[in-house]
Amino acid sequence: MLNLLRATGRRAQIERTAAAAGVNLDVIEAVDGQKLTDxxxxxxxxxxxxxxSPYLLSDNEIGCxxxxxxxxxxxxxxxxxMAAILEDDVALLPDFAQVLDALQQQSGRFDVVTLYRNFTRDTVFATCRPLxxxxxxxxxxxxxxxxVGYVITRDAAQKFLAATPRFVHAVDKEMHRYWANGLDIYALNQPIVIHDDAGHSYLSETRLDHRPKDRLKYPDADALxxxxxxxxxxxxDSVCKRAAFPAYVRQGRNEDWASSLRKFIRLKGAAHQALPLSGPVRA
Incomplete structure (x- = not known):
């Protein structure tokens, strides 16, 4: 469980829900975006x-x-x-321990399983196999x-760390871009953790979601x-994502996903190479 030292209330809350679920937490001190080095x-x-993006990553996004x-x-x-990695603003639902036990028995059959769900009107969930x-x-x-909550295998963690020595997207977006990074990512048909930040987002302290006009932009970001x-x-990105998804579902069901995704990753790389790397003004 990742916890900011100053977020004592969050730590107490998640420890209560973990105890109720019969789960022991190993606490890892989170990096505070207010104390970043150059x-x-x-x-x-x-x-x-x-x-x-026209916007710089905020200090708290870098800390995350x-x-x-x-x-x-x-x-x-x-x-x-493998390990379950949780942020400190989640609550564990009753099925949490049972699902983690089941995932432990699925070793070698996934890279990442997200434990949290964003439910939107246009969300499609394609079932691959029962857990x-x-x-x-x-x-x-x-x-x-x-x-906020996911299980990741050791091999996947090594692969992801090796592929991201520097940051481009926010960490959640980078991890879930399966068509670009090749990670074998699954979701659950129903979440076993829920987001519970009590109305305070530490990310928004520096990302300024509540004041979008004040977010820091790159020089000339609005230039044509x-x-x-x-x-x-x-x-x-949109074309590659949509082209990859049907194969992603099929291969998730057949458990032989990697070969089919490689061509989409090559397609994306070739398409990006066709665009110029530099512009009239550098950061």
């Missing part, structure tokens, strides 16, 4: 990010990235086959967001050149 801020790949990286590094170091009597593994479209760059990359 070296930590320098991990953002601005050259790539400004082509996908570093926190999840810290948890994955701990998993790799301790040699366990328990009531809960199934499946794929979600459109892309799932949020990294950069707007066209972002439009082009969104279009390529």
């Amino acid at each position: 070296a930590e801020r320098g991990l953002v790949d601005h050259r790539r990010r400004r082509r996908i 990235w570093l926190s999840h990286r810290r948890a994955m590094q701990a998993l790799v170091a301790n040699g366990q086959p 328990t009597c009531d809960i199934s593994l499946g794929r979600i479209a459109p892309m799932q967001t949020g990294a 050149y950069w707007r066209l760059q972002r439009f082009g990359h969104r279009a390529v």
Whole structure:
């Protein structure tokens, strides 16, 4: 469980729900976005990010990235086959322990399983296989967001860490971009953790979701050149995502997903290479 030292109330709350679920938590100190070093801020790949977003990653988004990286590094170091990683603003539902036991028996059959769900009107859940009597593994479209709770294998953590030495997207978006990163990600037909931040988002302290006009932008982010760059990359990403999803579902059911996704990853790479890397103004 990732916990900011100053978020004492959150730690107490999740420890109560964990005790009720019969679960012991290992606490990992989260990286506080209010205390970042210049070296930590320098991990953002601005050259790539400004082509996908007009906004800089906020300090708390970088802190969130570093926190999840810290948890994955701990998993790799301790040699366990997998781990459930939770943020401190979740509550555990009654099926939590049973589902984790079932996932432990599925070793080698997934990279990541998200334990939380964003329910929207256009969400599609494609069932792949049963996990328990009531809960199934499946794929979600459109892309799932949020990294408040997930199970990740040690091999997947190693692969993800190796592929992301620098940050471009927020950590939840980076992890769920299966058509680009090749991760074998499943969701649950019903969540076993719920988001419970008591109305206070630490991310929003520096991301300024409540004051979007005040969010920090790159220089000339609204210039026509950069707007066209972002439009082009969104279009390529959208096509690759939609093209990959049917194969992603089929291969999730057949448990032989990687070979079918490689061609979509190559397609995306080739399409991005066709777009210029630099513009009239550099970050």
